[in-house]
Amino acid sequence: MKAYYSTRYGGADVSQYGDYPDPSVTGNQVLVEVKAVSINPVDFKVKRGDLKFLSGRKFPRIFGSDFSGIVKEAGTNAEKFKPGDRVYGVISVIFGKQGALAQFIAIDQKSLWIIPGEMSFEEAASLPIAALTALNGLRRCEVVKGTQVLINGGTGGVGHFAVQIAKTKGAVITATCSDANAELARKLGADETIRYSKEDLASTNKKFDAILDAYGHMDLSVAQRLLKRGGIYASTMINPFTLFKSFFINLIWGKKLTSSNMRALPEDILEIEKLFNEKKLHPVIENYFTLDKADEAFELAEKGKPRGKIIIRI
Numbered sequence: 001m002k003a004y005y006s007t008r009y010g011g012a013d014v015s016q017y018g019d020y021p022d023p024s025v026t027g028n029q030v031l032v033e034v035k036a037v038s039i040n041p042v043d044f045k046v047k048r049g050d051l052k053f054l055s056g057r058k059f060p061r062i063f064g065s066d067f068s069g070i071v072k073e074a075g076t077n078a079e080k081f082k083p084g085d086r087v088y089g090v091i092s093v094i095f096g097k098q099g100a101l102a103q104f105i106a107i108d109q110k111s112l113w114i115i116p117g118e119m120s121f122e123e124a125a126s127l128p129i130a131a132l133t134a135l136n137g138l139r140r141c142e143v144v145k146g147t148q149v150l151i152n153g154g155t156g157g158v159g160h161f162a163v164q165i166a167k168t169k170g171a172v173i174t175a176t177c178s179d180a181n182a183e184l185a186r187k188l189g190a191d192e193t194i195r196y197s198k199e200d201l202a203s204t205n206k207k208f209d210a211i212l213d214a215y216g217h218m219d220l221s222v223a224q225r226l227l228k229r230g231g232i233y234a235s236t237m238i239n240p241f242t243l244f245k246s247f248f249i250n251l252i253w254g255k256k257l258t259s260s261n262m263r264a265l266p267e268d269i270l271e272i273e274k275l276f277n278e279k280k281l282h283p284v285i286e287n288y289f290t291l292d293k294a295d296e297a298f299e300l301a302e303k304g305k306p307r308g309k310i311i312i313r314i
């Protein structure tokens with residue numbers, strides 16, 4: 001099969017498009033002909049070796065986590081799927097596991113879901129990591145009708161889903177974004193925008209019930225100041241030290257700091273699919289690449305300036 005693979009950790013210089021051995025399925029696995037893959041920050045972070053201690057040292061190696069495709073073959077115990085099913089899923093490329101940037105992948109059936117009727121392969125591949133992280137972040141922020149929520153990074157992969165989901169919950173949304181993306185943030189459902197390139201978030205006099213830091217790099221002292229007493233800050237990039245500090249921040253200032261990690265329980269997937277089917281959640285995809293141009297997709301993702309999601313069509 002054709003694949004985009006790396007011979008060691010690094011950038012485009014150690015990665016190539018070419019022939020790669022076909023995968024085969026074991027009992028619980030399903031062989032999927034891949035149609036689309038979306039690129040998330042975790043993909044370039046793992047690819048360049050930031051998480052070596054988790055991702056292992058097995059090379060050559062295929063990366064890419066979120067994907068969609070068509071079932072070609074189901075293992076003897078993978079009774080949930082049959083050839084021809086349109087599926088999507090997320091593969092965790094840790095401990096040397098192969099990713100999805102290839103014509104075929106073999107994946108455990110528990111990481112696969114049937115694509116709902118009208119969803120395209122590209123839309124399906126755009127959802128898992130970013131939409132599930134947004135959904136969990138808003139849950140951790142306890143966002144309900146009337147919650148004044150700040151979504152930091154409101155037009156990126158996670159953020160653009162978070163703004164739309166918060167809207168469906170009836171929240172009052174302020175989104176930060178670059179100047180170029182302010183109009184998009186409004187279209188997605190933001191009531192107000194703060195252009196981080198022009199306005200200083202630290203000097204706003206607004207107070208929020210919740211902050212979802214989709215960007216993940218907000219200054220904690222700013223977050224703490226912008227939160228009302230009892231407010232919650234959830235970040236996609238929380239670290240153990242911050243969690244340790246959060247205990248004291250809660251104790252002294254009555255504000256909670258927590259993480260907005262991806263959660264993929266069956267009810268989470270169902271909620272995302274329901275919102276999509278009701279046309280309340282719409283993936284923004286402006287950048288499409290082919291597998292032989294995957295280098296360019298990774299370069300764009302790493303610059304951190306995509307609007308919505310980046311898709312590689314296989």
Ligand SMILES: NC(=O)c1ccc[n+]([C@@H]2O[C@H](COP(=O)([O-])OP(=O)(O)OC[C@H]3O[C@@H](n4cnc5c(N)ncnc54)[C@H](OP(=O)(O)O)[C@@H]3O)[C@@H](O)[C@H]2O)c1
Binds near residue numbers: 042129155261
């Ligand atoms: N913990 C988890 O489970 C999990 C899951 C998913 C993602 N993440 C992490 O979450 C982060 C975001 O992921 P993503 O997929 O949303 O990335 P992305 O698509 O690259 O989006 C990044 C966003 O950050 C915004 N941004 C850039 N500079 C900013 C600044 N100075 N202030 C405020 N916003 C700024 C960008 O806005 P403009 O485009 O308008 O410049 C864009 O909206 C990544 O670090 C990723 O690794 C964690």
